[in-house]
Structure formats: structure tokens, C-alpha cells
Amino acid sequence: MKGVSQIAWMALAVLIVVFLLAPIVLLVMxxxxxxxxxxxPIESLSFRWWDEMVNHPQFAISFKNSMIVGLSVGAVSAIxxxxxxxxxxxxxxxxxxxxxxxLILPIMLPGLVLAVALLSFFVSLGxxxxxxxxxxSHVLFTQPFVILIVHARMANFDYRVVESARDLGASPVKxxxxxxxxxxxxxVIGAALIAMALSIDDFIxxxxxxxxxxxxxxxxxxxxxxxxxPSVNAIxxxxxxxxxxxxxIALKLTRYRG
Amino acid sequence: MNGRTLxxxxxxxxxxxxxxxxxxxxxxxxxxxxxxxDYFELTPAATLVNYREMADRYVGVSVFTLWLSTVTALATxxxxxxxxxxxxxxxxxxxxxxxxxxxxxxxxxxLMKIYAWKTILGNEGVLNSALMAVGIITEPVxxxxxxxxAVVVTLLHFGLPFxxxxxxxxxxxxxDIELEAARDLGATSLExxxxxxxxxxxxxxxxxxSFAFLITAGDYITPLLVGGxxxxxxxxxxxxxxxxxxxxxxxxxxxxxxxISVATIFVFSRxxxxxxxx
Numbered sequence: 001m002k003g004v005s006q007i008a009w010m011a012l013a014v015l016i017v018v019f020l021l022a023p024i025v026l027l028v029m030x031x032x033x034x035x036x037x038x039x040x041p042i043e044s045l046s047f048r049w050w051d052e053m054v055n056h057p058q059f060a061i062s063f064k065n066s067m068i069v070g071l072s073v074g075a076v077s078a079i080x081x082x083x084x085x086x087x088x089x090x091x092x093x094x095x096x097x098x099x100x101x102x103l104i105l106p107i108m109l110p111g112l113v114l115a116v117a118l119l120s121f122f123v124s125l126g127x128x129x130x131x132x133x134x135x136x137s138h139v140l141f142t143q144p145f146v147i148l149i150v151h152a153r154m155a156n157f158d159y160r161v162v163e164s165a166r167d168l169g170a171s172p173v174k175x176x177x178x179x180x181x182x183x184x185x186x187x188v189i190g191a192a193l194i195a196m197a198l199s200i201d202d203f204i205x206x207x208x209x210x211x212x213x214x215x216x217x218x219x220x221x222x223x224x225x226x227x228x229x230p231s232v233n234a235i236x237x238x239x240x241x242x243x244x245x246x247x248x249i250a251l252k253l254t255r256y257r258g
Numbered sequence: 259m260n261g262r263t264l265x266x267x268x269x270x271x272x273x274x275x276x277x278x279x280x281x282x283x284x285x286x287x288x289x290x291x292x293x294x295x296d297y298f299e300l301t302p303a304a305t306l307v308n309y310r311e312m313a314d315r316y317v318g319v320s321v322f323t324l325w326l327s328t329v330t331a332l333a334t335x336x337x338x339x340x341x342x343x344x345x346x347x348x349x350x351x352x353x354x355x356x357x358x359x360x361x362x363x364x365x366x367x368x369l370m371k372i373y374a375w376k377t378i379l380g381n382e383g384v385l386n387s388a389l390m391a392v393g394i395i396t397e398p399v400x401x402x403x404x405x406x407x408a409v410v411v412t413l414l415h416f417g418l419p420f421x422x423x424x425x426x427x428x429x430x431x432x433x434d435i436e437l438e439a440a441r442d443l444g445a446t447s448l449e450x451x452x453x454x455x456x457x458x459x460x461x462x463x464x465x466x467x468s469f470a471f472l473i474t475a476g477d478y479i480t481p482l483l484v485g486g487x488x489x490x491x492x493x494x495x496x497x498x499x500x501x502x503x504x505x506x507x508x509x510x511x512x513x514x515x516x517x518i519s520v521a522t523i524f525v526f527s528r529x530x531x532x533x534x535x536x
Contacts, residue, residue, distance in 0.1 A: 013344045020360065024366045027377075083272070113516065116499045116508060117283045121282065124286060139279070140275060204479070236367065243365045
């Protein structure tokens with residue numbers, strides 16, 4: 001009896017795992033097939049959609065823009081978010097928890113509402129839309145993730161090592177750079193990679209705040225709207241490699257488990 | 259410098275970013291919901307005309323959005339709960355692997371997931387062609403795509419990781435000894451489930467519901483790509499900031515949508531609280 005119910009639970013778990021993974025696996029799979037449409041039976045494997053992707057006139061600039069935005073957002077969010085997390089940990093618990101709940105509000109809001117609010121604000125200030133406005137907007141919704149991740153690690157940080165350094169005559173700044181930072185560095189890099197992955201993946205906020213340029217997701221959107229071009233699968237796979245790749249490294253670095 | 263100045267200074271850059279790109283934009287955004295557009299010019303005013311237009315013309319789409327978001331959020335919470343439950347209590351040996359799968363899919367790309375569902379559910383798509391190749395059906399089932407069901411499935415897929423993680427985090431807080439104590443006191447498996455496990459996961463369940471609800475209520479890409487003629491409120495909001503150029507109306511719509519969402523989440527959280535008091 002126990003065996004039967006165990007098998008039933010296993011079957012259910014497998015079903016949900018398949019549901020979660022199938023769309024992503026199929027997307028990647030059809031980036032390497034020869035036919036124009038994503039369906040079965042598969043005729044033969046091919047790289048033609050990758051050729052087409054690379055030769056797309058907008059591809060190089062969109063890729064470059066995605067990289068500029070992703071790397072800047074990762075760096076800025078990691079620095080600002082880490083500072084905030086370290087500050088929060090030193091504040092009284094109640095104040096820190098309220099403060100943190102306020103700072104992470106942006107991730108609860110639908111992207112569309114954030115996007116149009118930012119767009120109208122930028123325009124009203126007379127700011128020219130471009131990569132700058134995208135980077136600023138992305139920092140807003142990625143810094144909460146950095147704060148949450150780094151704060152969780154700092155919560156069980158052994159402060160005695162910092163105190164020892166201070167006792168031995170290190171200034172607070174020197175103690176931070178020679179003791180605290182080396183210890184939390186993997187977490188900070190992990191958090192930066194998560195911020196970068198979220199930024200590279202973002203479509204809605206980017207599409208409203210970029211003005212006329214393109215990043216990879218907005219390029220894909222243009223292609224989807226103008227008809228099913230299979231190199232969408234190739235670009236999609238490229239975005240997946242970038243986002244899942246960096247988050248995999250991040251998961252390894254932060255040892256984050258739920 | 260005293261004990262609090264330095265920590266507060268460290269949070270300053272984050273706070274400045276938060277105020278400059280969240281608080282101020284939202285105050286401005288709320289204010290323009292009382293403005294009007296006059297000859298393609300945004301004109302300050304103090305009128306409720308946008309909210310009235312909302313009440314006159316868009317009740318139907320608001321109700322539909324509320325309904326579809328509730329269905330999606332409930333489905334996401336139930337399946338997410340089930341998955342977390344299996345990982346924590348039924349197959350603990352596979353828990354790490356199961357959570358790893360969830361974390362991977364969480365970063366699997368918003369736009370690409372929706373596009374993947376479009377290619378799966380379409381007439382010449384993966385599901386139809388596979389079913390035809392196997393011989394289960396002879397003609398493509400066209401009802402798969404462009405239906406509210408397709409929107410729910412797509413958003414369920416997108417929201418599931420955001421539901422599993424907080425629920426699983428709450429479940430990890432339940433110690434086996436608590437369940438054993440309940441059993442020793444004579445509780446049946448069902449009683450343990452409804453009076454110990456679910457109440458202990460309340461915070462996670464409410465977070466999961468909120469995420470899933472807000473993802474659907476604010477979405478406009480999924481209805482465009484896999485939905486049918488019936489659109490969500492987001493499909494009316496987005497064009498106000500593009501082609502239609504009516505920011506005040508778009509702003510009013512956004513705040514009505516947020517108000518509906520907050521109210522629904524509040525009701526859900528009260529219902530959960532009532533359940534948990536038994």
C-alpha cells in the first residue's frame with residue numbers, strides 16, 4: 001500500500017516537473033531543427049536559425065545593448081543592495097524589517113504598472129529615453145533581490161572576525177575590505193548575477209523605458225509580432241543560456257535553496 | 259558617529275533609488291489620473307472623468323480580469339502547494355532536485371515562456387502535431403490556443419516557481435515532531451493536513467496567491483500572444499502609453515486594477531486566516 005501511494009506521488013511530481021520544463025526544452029530543441037515551424041516530426045538538425053540570427057541587422061546592437069544594461073544593472077544593484085543589506089543588519093530588528101519590506105515593494109507590483117509609471121515620470125522630467133533610463137528602472141526592481149539574498153547571508157555572519165580585526169587596529173573601512181568583503185564575496189557576486197539575469201530577461205519595463213532602441217527581448221518581440229520566424233527560438237535560447245547560465249553560477253555561489 | 263548613523267548611511271543609496279524611481283514616479287502617476295489630455299497635450303486638472311470612463315466602459319473587462327486572475331492564482335497556489343507538499347513530506351529524498359528544477363524554470367525567460375506556449379498550443383504546434391503523429395486525433399484541435407484557458411495555463415506555468423518557493427519555505431519550518439505529536443494525540447492524516455500543515459503555510463500561501471494574482475492582473479503580453487478576443491485590463495492600459503496616448507485614463511485604469519488586486523488579496527488572506535483558526 002505504501003509502495004503504491006509512493007508511486008502515485010512520484011508520478012504527480014514527474015507530471016509537474018514535465019509541465020515546468022517542457023516549454024523550455026522544446027524552445028531550445030526547435031532552435032536546432034531545420035523546418036520553419038516548431039512541430040513534429042522533426043526532419044533534421046540544423047544551425048540555419050543561428051546563422052539567420054547572427055545575420056539579422058538588429059542582432060549585434062541588441063546583443064550589445066543587453067550586455068551593457070545587464071552588466072551595469074548587475075554591478076550597480078550589487079553595490080547598492082549589499083550596502084543596504086549590511087546597513088539593515090546593524091539596525092534594530094523591527095525597524096530593519098519594516099524598512100526592508102518597504103524597499104522590496106517594487107517586486108510585488110505588476111511590471112506593466114511600474115513600466116508606465118516610470119515612463120510618464122521620465123518623460124515629464126524631460127529625460128531622453130534610452131539605455132540610461134532602462135538601467136535606472138532595472139536597478140529599482142533588481143536591488144530588492146540583492147538586498148534579500150545578501151541580508152539572508154549576513155543574518156548568520158560571525159561578527160567576531162570583524163571585531164578581531166578592529167581590535168588588532170584595522171580601521172572600519174580596512175576591516176570591511178580585508179575581512180567582511182572576502183567572506184561575503186561569493187554571495188555578492190551571486191546576487192549580482194541574479195540581478196543581471198533578471199535584467200537581461202526583462203521585457204515589459206525595457207520596452208516602455210528604452211525609447212527607440214532594442215535589447216534581445218524587445219528584438220524577439222518585434223519578430224514574434226511580425227510573424228513566426230524560427231530564429232526567435234535561437235535568440236530565445238541565447239537569452240536562456242545567458243539568464244539560466246548566470247543564475248546557475250549564482251545558485252552555486254550562494255548555495256540558495258528556496 | 260553613533261551606532262545608528264553608519265547603518266542608515268549605508269542604506270541611503272538604496273533609499274534614494276527607491277524614492278527617485280518608485281515613490282516620486284508613483285505620486286506623479288497617481289496625480290495624472292485626475293488630469294486630462296487636451297489636443298494631444300497632457301493638461302493638469304482635478305477631475306474624476308477618467309475614473310468615470312472606467313466605470314462606464316470598462317466594468318466588463320475589469321470583472322473578467324478579476325475572474326481570470328482569481329482562477330489563475332488559485333490554480334497556481336493549489337498546484338504549487340501540491341508540489342511543495344510532495345517535495346517536503348512525500349519524497350524528501352528528491353526535495354533538493356525538485357526545488358532545483360523550480361529555480362531553473364524561474365529564470366527561464368518571461369517572453370520566451372509565453373512564446374513557447376504559443377508554439378505548443380497552436381494549430382500546427384507541438385501538441386497538435388504530436389497528437390496527430392501518434393494518431394490520437396486526426397485534425398488539429400484549434401481550441402487549444404486563443405482561449406482564456408490558454409492564458410491560464412501559460413500564466414500558471416510562469417507563476418508556479420513563485421508559488422512553490424514561499425510555500426516550500428514555510429513547510430520547511432514544520433518539524434516532523436509536530437506532526438508526530440498531532441498523530442499521538444489522535445489526529446487523522448486529514449486532520450493533520452487541515453489543522454497543522456495548511457495553517458503553518460499560511461504566510462507562504464498568501465504570498466503565492468498575491469504573486470500569481472498580480473502577475474495575471476497586470477499582464478498584457480500573454481493575452482496578446484495566446485489569448486483570444488477577450489483581453490485583460492492590461493491590454494487596455496498599455497496602448498494608452500503608446501498609440502492611444504491617454505496617460506490619465508491609463509493611470510486611472512492602473513490604479514483601479516491595483517485597488518481590485520489589493521482588495522482580492524485582502525479577502526483571500528482573511529479567508530485563509532479564518533480557515534487557520536479552526
